[in-house]
Amino acid sequence: MTKPKIIYLCCLPLIEKREKDFFINEAADAGFSVEYWDLTKIYSPDIAFVGEVERRYVRKIENHCELEKMLSAQDIKRCFFVIIITFNGKVFKLHRLLTKNNCYLIFFARAALPLDYANESLFKRLSWDFSRYLNIDKIRMTCLTPIAKLYKRIGFIKDYDLVFAAGAAEASQYNGRSLVVALNHFDYDSYLGVKNTAARIIKHKYCVFLDDNLVYDTDFKSTNTRTIEPAAYFKSLCSFFTRLEKKHHLKVVIAAHPKAKYQGPEFGDREIIKGKTNELVKDCNFAIAHYSTSISFSVLYEKPLLFIYTNQMKEMHYFQAIKHFASVLDATILNIDTISGNDELQISSPNRLRYEDYKYKYLKSKSTEDKLSAGVFIQCMTELAASV
8 A cells, every 4th residue: 555645835836955854855765645735826926936946746726725625635534744834824724724624734843043032022023124014914914823823722723743843942842732753953964964074165264154145035025024235235244254354364155045146246256155055164264144044054063153244234123133143152243334453353262062052952852963854754754654
């Protein structure tokens, strides 16, 4: 008898990273029938996304009516639904449909970060970016999210049946509500595959900038979130990088965000490399960051970290994330628009106790630190399939 079907539900198009991070090919190789239900037309119809890949198993769903028909056509008892969507008011109807059809729900909790502003009051969040909350969709989601959470508490929307959690911070959110299986963060798996390789991408001495794609990220557009203007931002970065290069006698290399589409001149004549952040951090002297999740590579390789921001960034909501990251890791933080001398360009050594705490809180667990998550996932799903 064939194995059950694994259906991935996502409100974004399929990209290679998502295919890799959720072990879609591994699931197919293990004998599962797989489908990726692309709900972009329902949740982000007006946004153009970068890097979409075409696969035979992708199903593009136009509206909730079509989604309901797709669900009705499935042998629900032999389907597992992997939800690649954060639970909030925007997807309330989706979760209600899944609950009514008694779907087996699986969630990957691998996105915990030390972001203290997530718990701030609505009034304070409004003060950071008032225009964001004037958007009709945002107002609707802000109102619906508390209702969705209430419905979850009273059982009108079901909890996830199974949660794959990376690190203690994520596991603690679901223990007692769902079956929790430990695995690693995406970046930790990537680290395991690269840490012992001797080859270097860059032969000379360098530091790496962990790009956040702050200017062009489509996530900001889809959430109507205000961000910085390009010209001043890139001018500040280039000026700072030049001073840093002279001070430390090295080159700054740009580890481009996966969704970035830089044309070249944004960072002067500096080398821009996409898809190799892990390898670049492994051999760098130190890393420069705003609040990129790829900070995890610096922690894993125990590299010094320098957090930076500009005057304009100080007015943005993500400035709180930058400050908190620096505080949690006990790293240097600089406003690169107000530097007056080279003494401010010193790079402090890593606080190894803080780094170690970060690893187990957000990236791995004792039971999985020597295992690849794909193996953990396939073993768990195979055991689960045997029970249906």
